[in-house]
Amino acid sequence: MPIVLNIDAIAAGDRAEVWHDSCARTFVGVDVRPALDEPIGGRVRAYDLGDLVVGEIDASGQGMARTQQLIDRTDEQYLLLTLQTRGTGRVAQGDRRTLLRPGECAIFESHRPFELNFDAAFDVWVFGFPRHLVRLAEHERRQLAAQSVSFRTGLAGVASRALQDLALHSEDLAGEPPGSVLSMANDLVVTMFAEHLPKNSERGGALQATMPMRVKHYIDQRLADPALAPGDVAAAFGISTRYLHRLFETEHETVAQYIRDRRLERCRLQLLDPRLSGHTISTLAHGCGFGDLSGFNRAFWAKYGMTPRQLRMPSPGHGQNRAGCPHARTPGRHRGRTGP
Numbered sequence: 001m002p003i004v005l006n007i008d009a010i011a012a013g014d015r016a017e018v019w020h021d022s023c024a025r026t027f028v029g030v031d032v033r034p035a036l037d038e039p040i041g042g043r044v045r046a047y048d049l050g051d052l053v054v055g056e057i058d059a060s061g062q063g064m065a066r067t068q069q070l071i072d073r074t075d076e077q078y079l080l081l082t083l084q085t086r087g088t089g090r091v092a093q094g095d096r097r098t099l100l101r102p103g104e105c106a107i108f109e110s111h112r113p114f115e116l117n118f119d120a121a122f123d124v125w126v127f128g129f130p131r132h133l134v135r136l137a138e139h140e141r142r143q144l145a146a147q148s149v150s151f152r153t154g155l156a157g158v159a160s161r162a163l164q165d166l167a168l169h170s171e172d173l174a175g176e177p178p179g180s181v182l183s184m185a186n187d188l189v190v191t192m193f194a195e196h197l198p199k200n201s202e203r204g205g206a207l208q209a210t211m212p213m214r215v216k217h218y219i220d221q222r223l224a225d226p227a228l229a230p231g232d233v234a235a236a237f238g239i240s241t242r243y244l245h246r247l248f249e250t251e252h253e254t255v256a257q258y259i260r261d262r263r264l265e266r267c268r269l270q271l272l273d274p275r276l277s278g279h280t281i282s283t284l285a286h287g288c289g290f291g292d293l294s295g296f297n298r299a300f301w302a303k304y305g306m307t308p309r310q311l312r313m314p315s316p317g318h319g320q321n322r323a324g325c326p327h328a329r330t331p332g333r334h335r336g337r338t339g340p
C-alpha cells in the first residue's frame with residue numbers, strides 16, 4: 001500500500017496545511033487542529049479500489065471536524081468505517097457522543113457533520129463506501145452512526161480481520177473485477193454490525209445481503225441507456241421483477257425512482273462541471289438516459305426546486321448554492337477527498 005504522505009520531515013509551521021490538503025485528497029474534507037498546540041506529525045497511506053477507498057492514518061493527537069460548510073462544497077456522499085488500532089478517540093455524530101478505543105470501530109456518514117478528537121497519538125484504518133452502494137438502509141446507518149462496536153470477538157472479529165487483511169493487501173487487489181472488492185467489503189461490514197441491527201429475515205446469506213448493492217451498481221453503470229427498465233435489471237440477475245421490487249422496499253423507493261434519481265443526480269453534477277459548459281442541457285439530459293426533455297425538466301424541478309438552466313446560471317434571487325442545490329457534494333471520488 002503506497003504511502004501518500006509522511007509529514008514528519010516537513011517544517012512544523014507548514015505541517016497543518018500540508019496535512020489538511022493530504023487528508024482532503026484521500027478521504028473526506030475535515031478541518032484539522034493539533035492537540036495541545038503541538039505540531040501535527042504522522043503519515044497517511046491509502047489505496048483506491050474502484051468504488052472503495054481504503055487507507056490508514058497514523059498520526060499525532062489532533063481533532064478532525066467535518067463541518068456543514070465542508071459538506072456544502074462537495075456532492076458525493078460516503079459511509080466511512082473506522083477501525084481503531086491505537087489510541088483513544090472521542091467521536092460524535094448527530095446526538096451520539098462516544099469513546100472509540102483500540103479494538104473498536106464506528107461508522108460515520110459524510111453528508112452529516114461529525115467530529116473525531118484524539119488527545120494523543122493514534123492509528124486508525126478508514127474504509128470509504130459510496131453511500132448509495134452500501135447494503136445498509138438509511139435508518140440503519142443513522143442507528144449505527146458514531147456507535148462504538150468491538151471487533152475483537154465473535155463474527156465481528158472474524159469480519160474485521162478479513163477487512164484489515166483486505167486493506168493490507170489492497171495493492172494485490174487492484175486488478176480484480178470492478179465491484180468485486182466493494183461487494184466483499186460490504187458483506188464484511190454487514191456481518192460486523194449485524195448484532196446491532198434489527199433482525200431482518202430478508203438478509204439471508206452474504207450473497208442475498210449484498211444483492212441490492214450489486215443491483216444498484218449494475219444500474220449506475222447503465223444509466224445512459226434510455227431503455228433501462230426494472231425488467232432488464234431483474235433479467236440480468238436471474239430474479240423476477242417482483243422480487244427486484246421487494247429488494248427496494250426497505251429503501252423506501254421503487255426501482256424506477258432509483259433509476260430516475262440517479263440520472264437526475266448525474267445530470268446535476270454535469271451541469272455544474274465547467275468542463276461541460278459547452279454542452280447543451282438537452283445533450284447532457286439525453287446522455288444521462290432521459291429521452292423526453294420536457295419530462296426531464298419537470299423531474300429536475302420536482303427534485304431540486306429549480307430548472308436545469310437556473311442551476312447553471314442561478315439568478316440573484318435564488319438562494320441556493322451551485323455546489324449544493326438542496327444536496328451537497330462530499331468526499332473523494334472527485335480526487336478532492338479529505339480527512340477520515
